[in-house]
Amino acid sequence: MTRLEQFIAFSALLTGEEAVALSGTGVAAELLAALDEITGAALTDELLARFAALPAGMQAEQAAGDSIMADPRLGPVARNVILLWLTGSWTQLPDAWRDSFGASPSDRNHVISAQSYQAGLQWTIAGAHPSGALQQGYGAWAMAPGSTAP
Secondary structure: OOHHHHHHHHHHHHHOOOHHHHHHOOOHHHHHHHHHHHHOHHHHHHHHHHHHOOOOOOOHHHHHHHHHHOOOOHHHHHHHHHHHHHHOEEOOOOHHHHHHHOOOOOOOOEEOOHHHHHHOHHHHHHOOOOOOOOOOOOOHHHOOOOOOOO
16 A cells, blocks of 8 residues: 555544545645645655554454544544535644644645645535535525525
């Protein structure tokens, strides 16, 4: 499994989305590169190694919670990976994390790219579309999100 495939599989566990859906967004490599830039490739590799060590099967979610999410160093980063996929944006790590593990100049609130914003899972989950990014057709503003009725 490539590093990108590991990142997608880990992200699928975190977000509850299928790996193929995450891959289909077209932004997985960009999000992985952003994670590497912000936290450092070594920390990303540690996170992916911890994920790879999880037991296969239905206990993986619980194991991820115990092993990764509860870890004071990896947990906040994993939570940010969830937000990264949902919004296409990076949310600055908590001050306590930055004080303990160091701060990167790239660790600031910012949108990764226009493409990552548009591909954010928040739009699918909400049954909406990214504001100002996709043409929905005349009168679409009059319909509730997810509605197909005229």
